[in-house]
Amino acid sequence: MNIIVCIKRVPATDSKIKVGADGRSIDPAGVDFVLNPYDEFAVEQALKTKEQLGAGQVTVVSLGSADAQKELRSCLAMGADAAVLLDDGGKPRDAHATASAVAAWLRTVPHDVVFCGKQAVDHDDSQFAGRLAALLGVPSVTEVVALELSDGTFRAERDIEGAREVVRCGTPCVISTQKGLNEPRSATLKGIMAAKKKPLETVAADVPAPGVEVVSLELPPERKEGRILGSVDELIAALRTEAKVL
Amino acid sequence: MSNIVVIAEARSGQVKKPSLEAVGAAISLAGQASAQVVVLVAGAGLDEARSTLAAAGAHKVIAVESDALGQYSGDGYARVFQEQLAGLSPIAVLMPHSAMGRDLMPRLAAMLGAGMVSDATALHFEGGRVGATKPVFAGKAYQKAFANAGAPLCATLRPNAFEPGSGDGAEVSTVAAQIDAGTLGAIVQEVIAAASDRVPLQEAKVVVAGGRGLKEPENFRIIEDLAAAFGSGVAAVGASRAVVDAGWRPHREQVGQTGKVVAPTLYIAIGISGAIQHLAGMRTSRFIVAINKDPNAPIFKVADYGIVGDAFEVVPALTAAVSAAATA
Ligand SMILES: Cc1cc2nc3c(=O)[nH]c(=O)nc-3n(C[C@H](O)[C@H](O)[C@H](O)COP(=O)(O)OP(=O)(O)OC[C@H]3O[C@@H](n4cnc5c(N)ncnc54)[C@H](O)[C@@H]3O)c2cc1C
């Protein structure tokens, strides 16, 4: 089975965000970049799937700049077989451009299942899986918290408001991973050494114009300083008269 | 006249508030863009959904019925909606940022070759273009973007961020979808209702959340009791990641950057320190109350009202007072 994992390099969740000079993107100075947390579940699921089948090839791919080689290497260290950096040439991208460029590359390589994270914690788009699947003309299941594969068909579970859905999905397909699906393994020292010798290829990506034009990025208004109250009675009174929620 | 299309979500034939909020948002946008609002809904057995939507203030409601759509299928629903949209050439397509919206809208946007703003908290019409504002970096910043020419703006809307629409007079019609169940790639086999009959976290008016300050999983009882005190269908229980990782609470209750983002009218954080990743999930709540024994806990920086004290003393007293207020 040819298993593809799509990963993204994103600011660490505890980063302080500053608006850049263009007023439309962040200032990356001082920001610590990491593998998107949800993508760790995607890598783990790919490795588990290969282990279950006893055969197959796990390829991780990221569209971005050469910086993403670090995150691709860390996926190789977890156990992926090969990595591809799709070099975006510094072109502006949104979810439309990203999915289109990755889909164009995927059409050139064999793939039976594509795993990705449910959301990249930079723009919190949650768009990639559905878009990619539509462009490839295959089904998808998003935000998966349990997954089983038998005879080329997945049985996936996903949480919806107040319930859980059980979804049947044939292959090829795109699956986006949610926390709870698995426990991502850490890279071992041996894995890190082995990763240095694994192939990491760079391919020029075909990035179309974005579907939306970003006009501004702004910091949220500060919440105004709250009040420390002395008793539950005061709280009830405040909720009733000021907040009007009781 | 141009069209703004809302895709409403019917689960077991019922339409919930986030879909009505999408209609409300569409109506205000239509006012600025001189457009009309068309609501689409798909499924099997849509009588109730149709009448709920007919009272939401839209110009038209079109119910797309087929037995094959009785259970949700991302690829199947996208296909039937794409067919309907072809005849409407909308300037915007809106849906709630719900589990269904997050699954369906990106797929549909790709099929339309359209840009999309997910989890939008405001919509705009400026210089003849439709745009939207959304939180990025887990609410640490807001991004405003506009659709490029040639395609509609697709957007999923954050629940509780828009007022629901209302008003009669919609022109209601039903069309039969031509879709063969055998051609669906991913299809829901079964829907398992959650054991609790509480409101879903993201739809609740009040969220009572607990953290590691509760010391032991059994102590979440006081959180449950406070939530119940608000009356039935009002409050949901939330949790910090620390207690989810410890296995005290299920992941579906986690609030924060890697959990759920909630924006209730009232958020009560109990024994939660207020780490940046937790704040990301709740800082846009209308009112925030913090109960923590540490006066320097960062949660107090975002709280409208705080009580410095031991949760085990403060919370039961609060529960009693809320019960009294709720039944008064
Ligand atoms: C990649 C990443 C993603 C993350 N995502 C999330 C996320 O989605 N959601 C999330 O919540 N966290 C997330 N975190 C974790 C976050 O950084 C914090 O570790 C976590 O929120 C802490 O949980 P807590 O407030 O319950 O525990 P603590 O930080 O331990 O705080 C416990 C609080 O309880 C108070 N307390 C103790 N006893 C009492 C008492 N008797 N009465 C009243 N108060 C008391 C203490 O003063 C303290 O403030 C993430 C972290 C990372 C690295």
Ligand SMILES: Nc1ncnc2c1ncn2[C@@H]1O[C@H](COP(=O)(O)O)[C@@H](O)[C@H]1O
């Ligand atoms: N530039 C990219 N390269 C590869 N995969 C990506 C890229 N952007 C997003 N993804 C994948 O899509 C998922 C969802 O991202 P998003 O739709 O941007 O929230 C991420 O978790 C990744 O798995």
